[in-house]
Amino acid sequence: MIGNLGDLEIFARIVTAGSLSAAGRELGLSPPVVSKRIQRLEERLGARLFQRTTRKVALTEAGQGFHEKVVAILAAIEEAEGQIARRSSEARGLLKVTAPTSFGRMHIAPHLGPLLAANPDLVIDLELSDSFVDIVGEGFDVAIRIADLDDSSLVARRLAPVHRVLCATPRYLAAAGTPQDIADLAGHVLLATHNQDPWRLEGPGGPVTLRIRAPLRTNSNEVVRAAVLGAMGIALRSTWDVGPELRSGALTVVLPRWRASHRVGLFAVYPTRRFLPQKVRVFIDHLAASYGPVPPWDEGLADLIELPPG
Numbered sequence: 001m002i003g004n005l006g007d008l009e010i011f012a013r014i015v016t017a018g019s020l021s022a023a024g025r026e027l028g029l030s031p032p033v034v035s036k037r038i039q040r041l042e043e044r045l046g047a048r049l050f051q052r053t054t055r056k057v058a059l060t061e062a063g064q065g066f067h068e069k070v071v072a073i074l075a076a077i078e079e080a081e082g083q084i085a086r087r088s089s090e091a092r093g094l095l096k097v098t099a100p101t102s103f104g105r106m107h108i109a110p111h112l113g114p115l116l117a118a119n120p121d122l123v124i125d126l127e128l129s130d131s132f133v134d135i136v137g138e139g140f141d142v143a144i145r146i147a148d149l150d151d152s153s154l155v156a157r158r159l160a161p162v163h164r165v166l167c168a169t170p171r172y173l174a175a176a177g178t179p180q181d182i183a184d185l186a187g188h189v190l191l192a193t194h195n196q197d198p199w200r201l202e203g204p205g206g207p208v209t210l211r212i213r214a215p216l217r218t219n220s221n222e223v224v225r226a227a228v229l230g231a232m233g234i235a236l237r238s239t240w241d242v243g244p245e246l247r248s249g250a251l252t253v254v255l256p257r258w259r260a261s262h263r264v265g266l267f268a269v270y271p272t273r274r275f276l277p278q279k280v281r282v283f284i285d286h287l288a289a290s291y292g293p294v295p296p297w298d299e300g301l302a303d304l305i306e307l308p309p310g
Contacts, residue, residue, distance in 0.1 A: 005077075007041040008070050010034060011049065015067055019056050091282035092121035098135065099144035101128040102221045103266075107240060107297070108144065111290045115283065122279055130195065130221060135271065141280050142270045144287075146238070148263040156267040157284060160291045163239045163298065164260035165305050166201075167251040172231040179234075179255055182208055189233030190214050191224050199236050203258035236260060239305070240297040246304055253305050266291075 010023065014034070017023040024034040042049055049063035059067060099108055104126060116122060127140075135143045149156045166185075179185055182203060192199065192212045199210040216227055221241070228235035229245065234254055245251040268284045270276070 004041075007037050008074065010037050011041060012067070012070050012074055014038065014050070014057060015059065091119040091279040093277075093279055094123045094125060095142070095279045095283055096125045096127070096140045097142050097144065097283070098127050098129060098133050098138075098140050100146055100221075101130050102225070102241060103144065103146060104128040107291075108287070111287065115286045119279075119282060122282075124283070130193070130219070135269065141277065142268055142283060145267050145269050146264065147267065148261060149265070149267050149269070155271070156269045157288075158265050158267055159284070159288050160266040160295045161262075161298075162260075162264045162266050163301075163305070164236050164264065165239065165246075165256070166234055166254040166258060167237055167242060167246065168228060168234040168254055169231040169250065170252055172233065173252060173254070175231075176233075182210075182255060182258055185210060185234065185255075191216060191227050191233045191235040193221055193224055194219050196224075196236065200261055201236075201258045202261055203255070207261075208258075239301055240266075240295065243297040243299075243301060247300050256305055266295075 010027065010029070013027060014020055014023040017026055020034045020038070021031045023029075024031050027034070029037075038049065045062075045066070047062040047066075048060050049066060050057040051060055097108075105128065108126065112124060112126075116124065132145065132147075133140065133143065135141075144159075145156075146162055176188055177184075179188060182201070182205065190199075190210070190212045191214055194217065196212075198212060201208045201210065214233060216223075216232065218224060224235055225237070225241060227233065228237065228242075229250065237251075239246065242251055246253065268287065270280055270284075
């Protein structure tokens with residue numbers, strides 16, 4: 001069995017170049033190195049491949065038969081490498097994505113049509129969950145996460161800023177009063193999911209952590225959204241979730257100088273940067289282009305809630 005593919009490449013190059021020295025120049029090898037490699041190949045085969053003269057070489061009968069096989073082998077390898085290269089440059093195959101439930105429904109699913117139309121060999125398996133799944137252990141190619149990922153051990157690409165503000169309906173505030181200071185929140189109904197407790201806010205007095213005590217406990221962001229719109233209390237909501245209600249006046253920003261940490265962002269997370277599959281790259285680039293420098297959900301809100309730079 002041939003143990004060194006490089007020897008086969010040198011052999012084939014000598015045949016096309018016509019001499020050891022010409023082949024060496026094309027391959028960046030010295031004539032003694034080329035001669036030694038061919039000698040090693042002949043010893044391994046137990047047959048002489050070339051008749052050598054001072055100026056050129058000629059194939060022996062054994063060399064001619066061997067050359068036909070080597071050319072076929074090298075051509076097959078080149079074709080296989082080309083196929084892999086072409087496949088790696090195309091978005092194709094199954095792409096497993098995990099994303100937060102509400103965000104995936106509102107801001108990922110609507111953008112998938114153009115992506116799939118442009119990549120007919122791509123299949124997307126989008127699983128929505130508000131838990132941080134183990135993307136490596138559960139076989140996901142990419143996760144869309146809304147979090148502070150400064151300490152993440154995975155590769156994370158920031159897709160957009162995330163602005164979380166305190167908000168309530170005018171009807172709730174008319175009945176319960178409008179908080180004037182962060183301490184006033186202690187006298188209000190605060191609505192949050194289990195995994196959003198506590199609230200970590202930043203404002204004029206520095207960072208503050210609030211423990212949530214409310215008559216409603218849920219693991220569903222959809223339930224919290226419905227509850228705050230139903231005038232049940234004050235919630236800490238992202239502009240991607242309640243932007244239309246803030247623009248229409250259905251919700252009012254409470255304590256506008258206080259908001260969640262500016263380090264929280266929208267990220268695409270994947271296991272490794274090395275040999276990143278094209279399907280992952282195309283998906284992430286598509287979302288980043290769809291959201292743009294100012295995400296659609298933040299348009300028209302700068303004057304309402306004084307959005308800081310993303």
